[in-house]
Amino acid sequence: KAGVTQTPRYLIKTRGQQVTLSCSPISGHRSVSWYQQTPGQGLQFLFEYFSETQRNKGNFPGRFSGRQFSNSRSEMNVSTLELGDSALYLCASSLFRQNTEAFFGQGTRLTVV
C-alpha cells in the first residue's frame, strides 16, 4: 500500500510569507501528527489530528496551525515565516492514536531566507 505522502518536498520562502504543507496518510489511518525536525532540537511535536479534530498541540506559537479533512489528509500552515522556521517538517500517520507504530512521510524541507 502507498506510504505517507508529503508535498512539496522542498520549499524556499521569504521571511514574512506564509506556507502550507500537505500530508496524505496511509489509507485507513486516521491519526496524523506533525513534527518539526532541526539539527539542534531533534523531533519536536507540533500537533496531532484524529477524525478531523486537533487532539493535541505542542509548544509552538499560534503562527503554526493545521487541519485535517474528512479523507484524513492534513495540512499545516505557518504564517509570518521567520528564519528560525527553517526545518524539516515531518508528517506521521498511524492506525490508532497511541501504542502503534508511526509511519513517516519523507518530509518537507522548508528554507526561510
Added chain:
Amino acid sequence: GQQVMQIPQYQHVQEGEDFTTYCNSSTTLSNIQWYKQRPGGHPVFLIQLVKSGEVKKQKRLTFQFGEAKKNSSLHITATQTTDVGTYFCAGPGSGNTPLVFGKGTRLSVIA
C-alpha cells in the same frame, strides 16, 4: 512535561565494533519504540517493546526494555556501514498525547 533522553548524542565506531544507545524516560512508559533515520531520510520504525524486561532481537540489533519500564537500550553487534544513521527512541506522551521522541544518537561507521 514528560521527557525522553538519549545518550550518547554522537557515536563514531570502526566497522565491526559494537554500538549501544541508551534511552531514559522521566516517567514510566507503557511501551517504547525505536526508529532509524538514514542521512537525508525520514524516521523508519524498527520495533516496539511493551513488557517489563523485554528483550527483542533483529539480526545484529538487540533491544531491551528496562524492568521499571523507564529505560531502554539498542545494541548493534559488529556494525556495518549500512547501520549509519540516527537512532531515536520514542514513548507515548502523558495523558493521551502522541509519541515523545528522544533527540537521537547519530551513528557514524568508519570503514
